[in-house]
Amino acid sequence: MRKLYVIGIGAGDPDQVTVQAIKAMRQVNVFFMIGKGAEKQELVDVRSAILTEHLRHPYRVVEILDPPRDRTVPGAGADTEYRGVVADWHEQRSELLERAFADTDGVGGILVWGDPSLYDSTLRMIERVLERERMHFDYEVIPGITSVQALAAAHRMVLHEIGEPVHITTGRRLREEGVASGQSTLVMLDGDCSFTQVPGDDIYIWWGAYLGMPDETIVEGPLRVVEHRIARRRAALREAKGWIMDVYLLRRNG
Ligand SMILES: C[S@@+](CC[C@H](N)C(=O)[O-])C[C@H]1O[C@@H](n2cnc3c(N)ncnc32)[C@H](O)[C@@H]1O
Numbered sequence: 001m002r003k004l005y006v007i008g009i010g011a012g013d014p015d016q017v018t019v020q021a022i023k024a025m026r027q028v029n030v031f032f033m034i035g036k037g038a039e040k041q042e043l044v045d046v047r048s049a050i051l052t053e054h055l056r057h058p059y060r061v062v063e064i065l066d067p068p069r070d071r072t073v074p075g076a077g078a079d080t081e082y083r084g085v086v087a088d089w090h091e092q093r094s095e096l097l098e099r100a101f102a103d104t105d106g107v108g109g110i111l112v113w114g115d116p117s118l119y120d121s122t123l124r125m126i127e128r129v130l131e132r133e134r135m136h137f138d139y140e141v142i143p144g145i146t147s148v149q150a151l152a153a154a155h156r157m158v159l160h161e162i163g164e165p166v167h168i169t170t171g172r173r174l175r176e177e178g179v180a181s182g183q184s185t186l187v188m189l190d191g192d193c194s195f196t197q198v199p200g201d202d203i204y205i206w207w208g209a210y211l212g213m214p215d216e217t218i219v220e221g222p223l224r225v226v227e228h229r230i231a232r233r234r235a236a237l238r239e240a241k242g243w244i245m246d247v248y249l250l251r252r253n254g
Helices: 019-025 041-054 079-102 122-132 147-154 171-177 223-241
Strands: 002-008 030-035 060-065 108-112 137-142 166-170 184-188 203-209 217-222 246-252
Touching (some): 002 019, 002 122, 019 041, 019 108, 019 137, 030 041, 041 108, 079 122, 122 137, 147 184, 147 203, 147 246, 166 171, 171 184, 217 223
Parallel strands (some): 002 108, 002 137, 030 108, 166 184
Antiparallel strands (some): 184 246, 203 217, 203 246
């Protein structure tokens, strides 16, 4: 039976690639790169550099261009419709993956940014391909260092207070739900500096952008003191590079 490896490659630092990931990559004959076409060249370069550095055997790279996604449906307050749009998009992506895998031979591999378990649709796509029962293959997940871990390491911090929970969410949800007391809130996928919309004078923020990459930037402090500095810094970095990825933790004091 054919095999497909889903390999977490870490959040940007090529040194975060694990020995297990390298061993899996060395089994792969064809890598599927799923992206937007206009994907930031730097992110493509990180993946290519990882392959060049660790592999000596012949392999192919097949690019799968993302189908366009309906961005007219608002995320906030329209959950059912929003989920429908995302489900359609996953369906189309999984069709493309199925076709690409069927058109090739040997062991397949998909390199996933960070870890496949966190805000990544690769595993959902593969489940859809298998549910259609047109193809039969085995797949294995190799875990990677997430941006969450990269943030914690960069700030040399523990994500939660002793015995307390961590809530991982998106910028959209943060705007709707805020920060609960007694809980640390980790926010990903926030293009809007949603932390500026969270009420309260007792919140601390640990923020990080381009973690593990040459432009890594971190800021921490009381939210009301540093929020505008972070927003300005974020805008300037985004302007200079043309793209940004950032993640942050919010926690109410004591
Ligand atoms: C589509 S999600 C993928 C998350 C990934 N699977 C992971 O394990 O980190 C993309 C989001 O992850 C966060 N992210 C990923 N890499 C990052 C990095 N190097 N620095 C800062 N944030 C990052 C950002 O919040 C970004 O919006």
